[in-house]
Amino acid sequence: MSAVIEIAGLRKTFHTLRQGRRIAVDGFDMLVEAGQVHGFLGPNGSGKTTTLRALLGLVRPDAGRMRVLGAESPEHLPDVAGRVGAIVESPQFFANFTAHRTLRLLALAGGVPTARVDEVLEQVGLRDRGDERVKGYSLGMKQRLAVASALLKSPELLILDEPANGLDPAGIREMRDLTRSLAEAGVTVLLSSHILAEIQLICDHVTIVSRGRRVAYGPVEEVLAGFDQHQWRVRVADPEQAGQLLGRAGLSVTVAPDHLVVTGVQDPETISRTLGEQGMWVRELVPLRPDLESVFLELTGDHEHVAVPRQVDGAPPNDGVIDLDVRESREVDA
Amino acid sequence: MNLVRAELERLAARRFVQLMVVLLAAAFAVTVVTTLAGSHRPGPAELSRAQAQAAESVRQMEMTYDRCLRIREGTLPPGENDYLPRDCAQIDPAQIEELPSAADYLSGVFVFAKEAEPLLYFLIAFLTLFGFLVGASYIGADLNSGGVVNLLLWRPRRPLVLAAKLGTLLGGLLGLSVLASAAYLGAFWLIGQASGLVGRTGGDFWPSLAAIWVRGLMLVLLAAALGFAVATLGRHTSAALGTVAAYVVVWELGARLVFQILEVGRPDRYMLSSYLAAWLSGEVRLWDNNACGPGISGYCDGSYTLTWTSGLVVLLGLTGALVAAAFTVFRRRDLI
Numbered sequence: 001m002s003a004v005i006e007i008a009g010l011r012k013t014f015h016t017l018r019q020g021r022r023i024a025v026d027g028f029d030m031l032v033e034a035g036q037v038h039g040f041l042g043p044n045g046s047g048k049t050t051t052l053r054a055l056l057g058l059v060r061p062d063a064g065r066m067r068v069l070g071a072e073s074p075e076h077l078p079d080v081a082g083r084v085g086a087i088v089e090s091p092q093f094f095a096n097f098t099a100h101r102t103l104r105l106l107a108l109a110g111g112v113p114t115a116r117v118d119e120v121l122e123q124v125g126l127r128d129r130g131d132e133r134v135k136g137y138s139l140g141m142k143q144r145l146a147v148a149s150a151l152l153k154s155p156e157l158l159i160l161d162e163p164a165n166g167l168d169p170a171g172i173r174e175m176r177d178l179t180r181s182l183a184e185a186g187v188t189v190l191l192s193s194h195i196l197a198e199i200q201l202i203c204d205h206v207t208i209v210s211r212g213r214r215v216a217y218g219p220v221e222e223v224l225a226g227f228d229q230h231q232w233r234v235r236v237a238d239p240e241q242a243g244q245l246l247g248r249a250g251l252s253v254t255v256a257p258d259h260l261v262v263t264g265v266q267d268p269e270t271i272s273r274t275l276g277e278q279g280m281w282v283r284e285l286v287p288l289r290p291d292l293e294s295v296f297l298e299l300t301g302d303h304e305h306v307a308v309p310r311q312v313d314g315a316p317p318n319d320g321v322i323d324l325d326v327r328e329s330r331e332v333d334a
Numbered sequence: 335m336n337l338v339r340a341e342l343e344r345l346a347a348r349r350f351v352q353l354m355v356v357l358l359a360a361a362f363a364v365t366v367v368t369t370l371a372g373s374h375r376p377g378p379a380e381l382s383r384a385q386a387q388a389a390e391s392v393r394q395m396e397m398t399y400d401r402c403l404r405i406r407e408g409t410l411p412p413g414e415n416d417y418l419p420r421d422c423a424q425i426d427p428a429q430i431e432e433l434p435s436a437a438d439y440l441s442g443v444f445v446f447a448k449e450a451e452p453l454l455y456f457l458i459a460f461l462t463l464f465g466f467l468v469g470a471s472y473i474g475a476d477l478n479s480g481g482v483v484n485l486l487l488w489r490p491r492r493p494l495v496l497a498a499k500l501g502t503l504l505g506g507l508l509g510l511s512v513l514a515s516a517a518y519l520g521a522f523w524l525i526g527q528a529s530g531l532v533g534r535t536g537g538d539f540w541p542s543l544a545a546i547w548v549r550g551l552m553l554v555l556l557a558a559a560l561g562f563a564v565a566t567l568g569r570h571t572s573a574a575l576g577t578v579a580a581y582v583v584v585w586e587l588g589a590r591l592v593f594q595i596l597e598v599g600r601p602d603r604y605m606l607s608s609y610l611a612a613w614l615s616g617e618v619r620l621w622d623n624n625a626c627g628p629g630i631s632g633y634c635d636g637s638y639t640l641t642w643t644s645g646l647v648v649l650l651g652l653t654g655a656l657v658a659a660a661f662t663v664f665r666r667r668d669l670i
């Protein structure tokens with residue numbers, strides 16, 4: 001697979017008069033390969049937008065190397081700019097121009113046939129209102145226009161910084177379908193969003209950033225698996241007694257009034273057999289799997305966390321003492 | 335090339351530009367209408383009376399000159415009311431640039447040759463202001479509305495993008511100015527033809543008008559480039575307006591006052607307005623307050639001149655420096 005975005009050791013410090021120095025990106029690495037739909041996650045102010053701006057030549061990094069579609073950025077960015085569609089943090093448009101004119105001017109400047117304008121307006125659902133001034137647009141409509149501007153070039157790489165910002169539920173779903181169909185057509189997509197359920201639905205890979213550094217990356221399944229503590233929720237008639245039984249069998253158990261949580265068990269058969277052999281029957285056995293949200297909060301939360309980037313390879317985390325806010329998964333596969 | 339086409343379209347679609355063009359057209363229409371209303375074609379009787387008056391006045395001048403010569407020769411005693419210059423050549427009608435003509439004695443008649451120059455200066459003033467404001471707001475609004483960022487995502491070569499914008503601005507402005515001045519002078523020439531007089535347009539009338547025009551166009555372009563550069567440096571249209579206002583208040587007015595209090599000689603040398611005037615009118619004569627102090631006896635000419643060359647050097651140098659600074663800063667700036 002060929003690398004579409006490569007970032008190594010990116011560093012950017014902003015200097016402002018009032019606040020002084022502010023490190024926005026602090027030795028950040030990223031790899032996006034062709035064909036991926038790559039989620040880019042991080043708390044507010046963690047440096048996502050700054051990274052994308054640096055990648056697209058809008059801000060000047062202090063250190064680090066970046067390549068887009070094989071071209072060094074920013075030096076050789078002009079060679080590939082025509083193949084990269086991007087929106088960075090709710091782009092602004094000249095309020096007095098219509099959407100149509102805004103896109104037409106971009107198409108003209110970029111040497112794209114202006115017939116594309118109607119196509120992309122159609123694609124983002126703005127066809128009927130393309131002749132209105134942007135001034136009169138709602139937040140979501142401006143966002144759609146932004147996406148349209150990114151699509152105008154028929155890009156190979158699409159970079160979307162919070163495209164769902166301001167979109168209604170139908171809009172979010174349309175955006176998801178659009179992203180999927182583009183991905184199916186072979187477009188590589190880098191998507192930053194705070195709607196983690198959305199990311200989990202569309203993305204196959206993620207990079208999670210915290211305070212300007214990468215804290216996790218890899219295929220979504222593997223990142224999640226890396227935080228899987230192999231926990232099971234068990235319901236039995238007498239949780240207290242069952243807890244003692246399982247504890248004696250050497251399992252790690254937490255007892256709640258109406259259920260038990262068993263941690264660190266690969267095969268649930270161990271649980272049901274241990275209990276069954278003592279004449280206790282399991283009423284419910286549910287795996288508790290981490291979702292992106294819990295992993296995200298764990299990785300980027302406020303508590304002291306050594307930000308060692310890990311490419312999660314399916315092995316359980318070895319530091320053991322993670323208090324995951326683990327949600328139960330829907331399917332009961334006991 | 336595509337970039338320039340897009341920028342030209344952007345420029346033409348700007349409402350501010352459209353508004354200013356409408357304003358220009360309106361001012362133009364109002365002047366044309368009032369001129370037309372206040373002018374008529376003189377009849378033969380009116381014309382011959384005016385011609386007689388002009389001839390009479392020329393004859394008077396010749397007589398005065400003649401008297402002067404004779405008084406200087408000593409063949410005539412000077413009278414009480416005689417105006418006697420040091421050198422009679424100063425009032426030699428043959429050496430005077432513009433002898434009275436019939437046009438001076440016609441009232442309610444528009445004479446093109448007499449009005450062309452002030453009309454042209456008015457147009458240049460308007461276009462200069464227009465150029466400055468459009469230059470500043472074109473890039474200022476674009477930087478502010480994120481238009482530049484959107485464009486850079488398509489064309490990441492910043493110097494090229496900025497140069498395309500500046501080039502389009504100057505080219506468009508030049509085109510508009512040429513059209514406007516042709517239409518403007520043409521219309522008034524026609525008024526002169528149809529319901530007034532064209533007047534004396536021989537000699538160096540057209541060459542000198544053309545010289546003013548060329549200098550004026552240059553000024554319009556310089557003003558636009560200046561507005562563009564300052565707005566780019568300050569990231570905002572108002573940066574340009576503020577800078578000009580601040581310059582006028584602090585330097586042209588404030589510093590001039592301070593120079594006067596400190597009795598600095600030739601303060602005008604440090605004022606842009608002097609160079610502006612020198613460039614536009616070919617030369618300005620300024621007064622040096624300290625040259626003829628109390629210690630100097632006899633005749634003292636405390637005046638000095640600034641020529642159009644020094645005007646051009648100063649204006650071009652300033653604009654060039656600001657444009658270069660704008661390009662340098664824009665190349666490296668973080669665009670958020």
Ligand SMILES: Nc1ncnc2c1ncn2[C@@H]1O[C@H](COP(=O)(O)OP(=O)(O)OP(=O)(O)O)[C@@H](O)[C@H]1O
Binds near residue numbers: 022043047
């Ligand atoms: N122009 C700027 N001047 C000063 N500091 C800045 C500037 N832009 C960003 N920062 C700082 O850099 C850090 C990273 O900001 P950035 O916009 O990259 O975050 P983000 O991950 O995109 O956040 P969000 O999820 O809220 O969009 C923040 O602390 C921010 O305050």
Ligand SMILES: [Mg+2]
Binds near residue numbers: 048049161
């Ligand atoms: Mg952001």
